[in-house]
Amino acid sequence: MASIFERLWHAGPAAFIASAIMVALVADALLLGFILGRRAYRKRYFAKRDARVFEFRQKWEALISGEIPYETWRRKPFDRRIIESIALDTFEAADSEESARLLKFLRASGLIQKRIFEARELTGWRRMRALVALGRTRAPEGISALAEGLRDGDLETRLASLRGLGRTASPQAGEEILAWVGEKGLLVPALPLQSALIQCCAERPQILLPYVQHATGPVREVLGRVLGEVATPSLSMELLQFVGDDLDELRAAAARAMSNGQPGIAFDVLNELSRDPTWFVRLRAIVSLGKLSGVRAKPTLLRGLTDSHRLVRLRAAEALVSSSGDMVTLFEEVVGTGDRYGLHAYLTAVENADLRAKLEQEIGSSAAISEERKGRLREILQTGALRAFESTRVEKVPISLNS
Numbered sequence: 001m002a003s004i005f006e007r008l009w010h011a012g013p014a015a016f017i018a019s020a021i022m023v024a025l026v027a028d029a030l031l032l033g034f035i036l037g038r039r040a041y042r043k044r045y046f047a048k049r050d051a052r053v054f055e056f057r058q059k060w061e062a063l064i065s066g067e068i069p070y071e072t073w074r075r076k077p078f079d080r081r082i083i084e085s086i087a088l089d090t091f092e093a094a095d096s097e098e099s100a101r102l103l104k105f106l107r108a109s110g111l112i113q114k115r116i117f118e119a120r121e122l123t124g125w126r127r128m129r130a131l132v133a134l135g136r137t138r139a140p141e142g143i144s145a146l147a148e149g150l151r152d153g154d155l156e157t158r159l160a161s162l163r164g165l166g167r168t169a170s171p172q173a174g175e176e177i178l179a180w181v182g183e184k185g186l187l188v189p190a191l192p193l194q195s196a197l198i199q200c201c202a203e204r205p206q207i208l209l210p211y212v213q214h215a216t217g218p219v220r221e222v223l224g225r226v227l228g229e230v231a232t233p234s235l236s237m238e239l240l241q242f243v244g245d246d247l248d249e250l251r252a253a254a255a256r257a258m259s260n261g262q263p264g265i266a267f268d269v270l271n272e273l274s275r276d277p278t279w280f281v282r283l284r285a286i287v288s289l290g291k292l293s294g295v296r297a298k299p300t301l302l303r304g305l306t307d308s309h310r311l312v313r314l315r316a317a318e319a320l321v322s323s324s325g326d327m328v329t330l331f332e333e334v335v336g337t338g339d340r341y342g343l344h345a346y347l348t349a350v351e352n353a354d355l356r357a358k359l360e361q362e363i364g365s366s367a368a369i370s371e372e373r374k375g376r377l378r379e380i381l382q383t384g385a386l387r388a389f390e391s392t393r394v395e396k397v398p399i400s401l402n403s
Contacts, residue, residue: 052082060086064105074109084111088136103139112139119145127152128160135164143168147176151184158188166196171207174200178211178223186218197226205230209238212250224249228284231257236266243269248278255284259291267296274300279309286312290319298323302333305342313342317349327359328366331377340386347384356381 056079062068063083073079084106091102106112115137118130131149134142146168149161165173177197186193201208205227212223224247231239231253239257242250255273258266266288273285286304289297297319304316320330334346350356363377380386 049078049082052079053086056083056086064102066105066108070109080111084133087111088133091136091138099138103137106137106139112137112142116142116145119149128157131157131160131164135167138168138170140168140170140172143170143173143176146173147180150177150180155188159192162188162192162196166192166199169199169202171200171204174204175207178207181219181223182211182215186222190218190222194222194225197223198229201226202230205232205235206238209235221247221249224253228253228256233257233259240265240269243273248281251276251278252281252284255281255288257288258285259288266292270297271300274304279307279312282307282309283312283315286315286319290315290322302337305334305345306337306339310341310345313345314348317342317345318352320346321349321353321355326362327355328362328369328377331359331363331381332369335377335380335386338386340384343380343386344384347381 056063059068063073064087073083087102087106091099094102112134115130115134119127119134119142122130127149131146134146143165146161146164149164150158152158152161162177165177174197177193177200181193197208208223208227208230212220212227215223227239228249234257236257236259239250239254242254245251245254251273255270258270258273270285270289270292274282274289276282276285282304286301286307289300289304301316301320301323305313305320307313307316320334323330331346334343337343350359360378360381363374363381366374369377
């Protein structure tokens with residue numbers, strides 16, 4: 001009796017084509033069956049999950065208070081995942097009182113400890129999921145497990161740990177990240193590391209200082225950017241060492257911290273930094289000078305109106321508008337700079353502060369200037385054009401850095 005292969009061989013090419021068609025039809029039928037079956041399963045799964053979510057929501061207070069025993073749902077993975085998800089989602093938008101209550105529930109039910117165990121013992125995507133969930137709880141006891149994830153060989157796991165530590169917004173988590181970076185170097189992209197450190201170090205930015213002093217290369221650049229974002233006036237004296245640093249971010253951090261420094265030192269430092277070649281260093285210096293609001297800051301702020309960068313001009317204008325003093329005299333000094341971009345920035349700041357009507361009124365009531373000059377100042381105020389001033393330009397007020 002001839003075998004099936006012999007029959008196909010004698011049947012010729014038509015048999016091979018027919019066989020290929022049959023195989024393709026069977027494969028298509030199996031694939032279609034798998035797709036339809038998967039859709040039916042997922043539809044049933046989501047319907048079941050939606051029903052359970054609704055059921056748990058109806059008795060949520062009883063669940064988190066412990067009125068419903070934890071044993072009734074902890075041993076059921078399906079129910080446990082739903083309750084944990086609801087708790088973490090609620091945690092994101094909760095106030096301090098509600099957050100404390102939810103954290104107590106997560107601890108009492110053992111969900112935090114379970115995530116700590118999974119973060120340490122599992123691997124792959126299960127470990128990453130546990131690390132992210134643990135970070136969302138913001139529980140201090142989970143920081144050590146998250147820090148262990150930073151030393152994992154897989155990049156995605158390290159990033160999951162970094163995101164989790166950042167979510168805690170805890171200085172303790174910041175110290176763990178800094179210790180890891182100081183030990184291993186930059187093993188993750190700079191942006192997520194910077195974001196996590198900003199969240200963790202905002203409360204205690206001083207923990208960055210020893211690491212910035214000893215770091216080198218790309219790590220120092222990242223830490224410098226973080227320090228520039230979180231530096232506070234309380235660090236003004238400590239950051240004086242970075243005024244002449246080669247790293248732009250550290251000079252910007254020093255400028256930001258000077259807003260509450262000793263006036264004698266702060267004005268000199270900020271005046272120097274306002275001439276920095278990097279625009280955002282100048283910006284930070286101008287903002288800090290505006291907060292100091294001293295008479296010595298006025299010449300530097302007027303010079304800031306002529307800066308090449310738009311944001312620096314705007315911040316200088318806002319600082320001048322918020323300062324005390326004769327508005328008419330200040331307006332004349334702004335016009336006297338002869339810079340139309342600076343004038344526009346000042347007029348924008350006046351509009352934003354809703355002081356336009358007051359400035360017009362003071363120009364009209366001023367006894368120190370002539371009626372002709374009053375008319376030209378009003379025209380400049382209305383049109384924003386310096387042409388009205390060109391024909392009667394007075395000698396510019398000298399801007400002395402020591403005045």
